[in-house]
Amino acid sequence: MTHSDPFFTTQSSLLLAAVRNINEFQFLAPVITTAASQTTQRLVVVLFSDVYNARGTHWHEVQRLLTFVYLQASMIAQQQGKNLLDVDVLIRSLDDSTATTEIALAAESNSVETVFLAQGDTFTVTHAATLPSRIHSITIPLEYPQSISPSPISDKPATLYPVVALGGTFDHLHAGHKILLSMAAWVTKEKLIVGVTDTALLKNKAFKDELEDIETRQSRVRKFVERFVPGLEYDIGVISDVYGPTGSDPNIQALVVSHETISGSNAIDAYRKKKSLPALETLVIDVISWNEILAPGDEKALKDTKISSTAIREWISNNKHANREPGL
Incomplete structure (x- = not known):
């Protein structure tokens, strides 16, 4: 009905x-x-x-x-x-x-x-x-009807990489994280490596009391990617530096990043070159805000309005204090 x-x-x-x-x-x-x-x-x-x-x-x-x-x-x-x-x-x-x-x-x-x-x-x-x-x-009810024409056939062959990697804090898994993880899984043929930042490296994060523990963050990442593309091999590990497995694994072919973390991918490229490891294909995802896709380079907008773990932790902290009874 x-x-x-x-x-x-x-x-x-x-x-x-x-x-x-x-x-x-x-x-x-x-x-x-x-x-x-x-x-x-x-x-x-x-x-x-x-x-x-x-x-x-x-x-x-x-x-x-x-x-x-x-x-x-x-x-x-x-x-x-x-x-x-x-x-x-x-x-x-x-x-x-x-x-x-x-x-x-x-x-x-x-x-x-x-x-x-x-x-x-x-x-x-x-x-x-x-x-x-x-x-x-x-x-x-719809404002206008669905298209009945099929999707156009891609003029490019499918690009699936045997092993793909990405990393992040993945705290309070949100829309930006899920798009990043989804697109990484979308181009993975066999194995997706996800590096989750160790809690020890997050001690200076804003509203750190609202950070999820490492086990929770790993578990939520695993559950999501296994739902998005069932059947792949998923390695959801802990990373304690910017490189993670990309700093040593010669079998990784591609790295998925957002526009705001391109500097990290550049550091990884330089490190792999220094270690004589094969170069990675870097695939970039847009950063999104609450109501729009943000243009690369607009640093103030990226900081002020993007969907972020920090913004979510702040919201949790503010609402927790707002709901606290007087005198407690």
């Missing part, structure tokens, strides 16, 4: 949509807005696309799609003071033979209470019909 009650809320929800053309996804906006507005704790977005079976292609298109969905959800959550709303965006095959199983798995593993669907999306409506009756189904 179509649910228009603005006061309806659900703790854990699933948003399902078929994206038949990877370049035409703006129709998702009202569905994302409603789902993010009415979900209080966890929202899992599963997008069915034909590009799933061509991992390693459409690098920029996939990044734009993920960024659009994460930004839409993050913007709504922030406007409503739900800065800790946990949003995952997954891509799955636009395949009738696997969709029902994928939807059931996503619903069961996330204790989903509500599923949001786009009006007229016969693919997801058909497959979601098999979900248990306890799961409330909400169909959202």
Whole structure:
């Protein structure tokens, strides 16, 4: 049914949509807005696309799609003071033979209470019909129809690297982290190495009392990447310097970084050259803010408005103190 009650809320929800053309996804906006507005704790977005079976292609298109969905959800959550709303965006095959199983798995593993669907999306409506009756189904009208044309065939061959690496603090795993991890997994053929910064190196971080411990950060990274691309080998280790495994592992072919951490990739390149290790292909992800993609080089905007672990820790600290009873 179509649910228009603005006061309806659900703790854990699933948003399902078929994206038949990877370049035409703006129709998702009202569905994302409603789902993010009415979900209080966890929202899992599963997008069915034909590009799933061509991992390693459409690098920029996939990044734009993920960024659009994460930004839409993050913007709504922030406007409503739900800065800790946990949003995952997954891509799955636009395949009738696997969709029902994928939807059931996503619903069961996330204790989903509500599923949001786009009006007229016969693919997801058909497959979601098999979900248990306890799961409330909400169909959202679209401002304009979905594209029925398929995604364009990439004019470049798939680029999959056997071993890919990336690193970061991954504290309070947020949209920026998830896009970075998603795109790294998107181009990985066999093994993805993720270096998580040791807590000892974070002692000077702002609002350090709100830092997650290393085990929590590793666990959340592993759970996310295993959901995004099941079946790869994942090495989620602890790093105590800027290099991590990239400073010694000759089998790594590619490094995924954001625009703000390019200086770190340059240092890694120089170090590997010094150690006579093979050069790495560096793949760069955009930095995102609460409501836009930030232009490289705009350092003030990067610092002031980007979605960051520091901003989340500050929000937690401020709200914890604000909710404390007087005299305690």
